[in-house]
Amino acid sequence: MTIRFIAASRLPTPWATFTLHGFEDEATGKDHVALTLGDVSGEAPVLGRVHSECLTGDALFSMRCDCGYQLQEALKRIAGEGRGVLLYLRQEGRGIGLLNKIRAYHLQDNGADTVEANERLGFGADMRRYDLCVPMLDHLGVQALRLMTNNPRKVDALTRDGVNVTQRVPLTTGINPHNEGYLATKAGKLGHMMALGDFTPVNRVDVERKS
Numbered sequence: 296m297t298i299r300f301i302a303a304s305r306l307p308t309p310w311a312t313f314t315l316h317g318f319e320d321e322a323t324g325k326d327h328v329a330l331t332l333g334d335v336s337g338e339a340p341v342l343g344r345v346h347s348e349c350l351t352g353d354a355l356f357s358m359r360c361d362c363g364y365q366l367q368e369a370l371k372r373i374a375g376e377g378r379g380v381l382l383y384l385r386q387e388g389r390g391i392g393l394l395n396k397i398r399a400y401h402l403q404d405n406g407a408d409t410v411e412a413n414e415r416l417g418f419g420a421d422m423r424r425y426d427l428c429v430p431m432l433d434h435l436g437v438q439a440l441r442l443m444t445n446n447p448r449k450v451d452a453l454t455r456d457g458v459n460v461t462q463r464v465p466l467t468t469g470i471n472p473h474n475e476g477y478l479a480t481k482a483g484k485l486g487h488m489m490a491l492g493d494f495t496p497v498n499r500v501d502v503e504r505k506s
């Protein structure tokens with residue numbers, strides 16, 4: 296693994312002023328970042344999120360998925376504890392890239408679910424890798440994580456790669472009429488540990504305005 300730390304800076308957000316750490320993956324040429332708050336070194340497990348890039352959800356307010364809602368909620372919870380880490384990994388579309396994700400969305404617009412769409416395009420349901428997390432966490436001094444995720448395969452993959460995940464913390468937020476089917480497929484076909492009834496809904500007024 297060829298992850299190289301490049302630079303760090305302050306990153307003020309509505310919830311807290313984080314430190315932004317930039318890394319370069321020399322093998323793929325991709326840039327990844329980590330946001331930290333407080334002293335994340337030491338033995339006490341750190342509240343953390345390993346978030347995969349979703350340009351549409353994280354930056355463009357898409358309601359097709361739950362990514363943007365999870366990103367905001369994770370940063371808010373870290374701010375609430377005054378200590379935590381978020382790794383933002385540039386593996387868009389579960390690793391198939393932005394343009395293939397748009398192709399997959401087109402298939403979903405015509406009836407495929409999120410898994411079938413990937414498969415019709417010749418990809419696996421989830422092509423992500425997590426081996427870059429260990430060098431990033433090592434650089435930050437993080438020894439153990441309380442990981443915010445609903446995805447048990449993510450916990451298994453991180454554990455296999457050598458990350459000490461001491462607890463899985465559910466992150467069920469952002470259900471709305473546009474992503475109910477998508478969330479049901481994640482729970483049904485991808486094994487995410489969540490019931491749709493657990494979710495905090497998106498504000499109804501916002502949904503109606505944006506529909």
Ligand SMILES: Nc1nc2c(ncn2[C@@H]2O[C@H](COP(=O)(O)OP(=O)(O)OP(=O)(O)O)[C@@H](O)[C@H]2O)c(=O)[nH]1
Binds near residue numbers: 387466
């Ligand atoms: N290929 C594809 N990728 C998607 C789709 N919707 C979201 N994504 C990508 O899925 C990734 C997020 O993965 P999710 O399956 O939503 O959630 P997770 O990270 O496995 O699990 P959590 O930790 O619980 O959020 C991001 O990279 C998104 O760009 C889709 O319909 N097709």
Ligand SMILES: [Zn+2]
Binds near residue numbers: 351363
């Ligand atoms: Zn998304």
